[in-house]
Amino acid sequence: MKAHNFWHPVLKTKDIKRQPVSVNFCGKELVIFRGENGILGALEDCCPHRRMRLSKGTVRGNRLVCPYHGWNYDRDGKGTSPSTSGLRPCVKSYDIAEKYGAIWVKELHSTAELPVIVNPEFHQVCTLHYRIQAPLELLVDNFSEIEHSCTTHIFLGHDLEGISRVESYLEVTEDAVRIINKGPQRKIPRFLELLLGYKRGSLFVGELEVLFSPVHINIKNYWISPNDSEFRKGEAQGAVFFNPVNDQETEMMMFSFMSSELAVFSRFLNPLATFLLDYETKLDKKMLEGITNKNISIVGMQLGRFDKVLKLTRERIKSLYWQKDVISLR
Numbered sequence: 001m002k003a004h005n006f007w008h009p010v011l012k013t014k015d016i017k018r019q020p021v022s023v024n025f026c027g028k029e030l031v032i033f034r035g036e037n038g039i040l041g042a043l044e045d046c047c048p049h050r051r052m053r054l055s056k057g058t059v060r061g062n063r064l065v066c067p068y069h070g071w072n073y074d075r076d077g078k079g080t081s082p083s084t085s086g087l088r089p090c091v092k093s094y095d096i097a098e099k100y101g102a103i104w105v106k107e108l109h110s111t112a113e114l115p116v117i118v119n120p121e122f123h124q125v126c127t128l129h130y131r132i133q134a135p136l137e138l139l140v141d142n143f144s145e146i147e148h149s150c151t152t153h154i155f156l157g158h159d160l161e162g163i164s165r166v167e168s169y170l171e172v173t174e175d176a177v178r179i180i181n182k183g184p185q186r187k188i189p190r191f192l193e194l195l196l197g198y199k200r201g202s203l204f205v206g207e208l209e210v211l212f213s214p215v216h217i218n219i220k221n222y223w224i225s226p227n228d229s230e231f232r233k234g235e236a237q238g239a240v241f242f243n244p245v246n247d248q249e250t251e252m253m254m255f256s257f258m259s260s261e262l263a264v265f266s267r268f269l270n271p272l273a274t275f276l277l278d279y280e281t282k283l284d285k286k287m288l289e290g291i292t293n294k295n296i297s298i299v300g301m302q303l304g305r306f307d308k309v310l311k312l313t314r315e316r317i318k319s320l321y322w323q324k325d326v327i328s329l330r
């Protein structure tokens with residue numbers, strides 16, 4: 001299977017209004033539009049007449065109208081030309097769906113399922129969308145290792161004093177690479193401790209599952225007591241989906257959820273968690289964009305104990321995600 005056969009989130013639902021929007025779908029430019037009946041369409045962002053960008057057009061009824069000469073298309077890409085009645089112009093269309101506050105697309109007729117990214121009892125906090133000037137593999141490296149949290153982040157993960165005591169476990173299956181990190185929680189503000197039910201001395205656990213159809217990472221964070229591993233409240237879950245633009249640029253959609261016991265505070269917690277997550281993710285972005293050599297090869301790097309995952313994810317991205325017809329992105 002190739003990348004375009006898998007569902008990718010390309011736009012936040014709230015970012016589409018009456019106007020069509022141009023999006024990236026693994027290097028292809030698509031136009032997303034919503035008809036007056038509320039139903040979404042995804043078409044190649046290029047009019048087959050004289051190659052105008054359809055995303056510069058307008059929606060009339062349930063059809064997308066090209067701004068150049070007024071040819072117009074339904075959500076299946078079937079067109080008509082006002083000037084030449086017998087013509088049947090046609091634009092390539094894509095499967096489209098809405099879930100978790102995002103719009104997802106894939107190739108028509110592929111049998112891939114929409115990813116299920118969280119326990120349904122969890123409450124969604126936010127959907128965040130970024131474009132980062134770095135290749136897909138470097139983004140996956142960043143979000144699948146915890147070592148950078150000490151110096152890149154402010155609230156997430158561990159601190160430099162505790163990182164040498166963080167235990168890291170790796171499990172590899174045919175379709176996933178799983179990483180569990182467990183170690184001393186970094187110091188966080190007292191009000192956050194109280195709010196999240198954190199007890200001092202608890203170990204912070206991060207469970208990461210890197211999957212490749214499409215490339216995304218499921219994340220679970222929670223605390224356990226150091227002695228009996230008793231489960232503590234405050235579990236947060238999330239997922240990060242990657243959508244490469246080209247070999248130097250990648251889009252990323254992040255979904256964040258909290259356990260239902262925290263959901264009672266959601267009016268207060270949602271804006272706070274959204275602000276913190278966005279702030280921390282922009283720190284990741286800044287760090288990734290500052291890497292001096294963004295070649296995806298790991299040859300010549302001097303790697304540490306948290307970097308075993310780099311080789312494993314590269315192998316799977318290559319075999320499970322990229323295929324010959326999209327290799328031009330590389």
Ligand code: FES
Nearest residue numbers: 047049050066069
């Ligand atoms: S280019 Fe679209 S109608 Fe002419």
Ligand SMILES: [Fe+2]
Nearest residue numbers: 142149152284
């Ligand atoms: Fe990070």
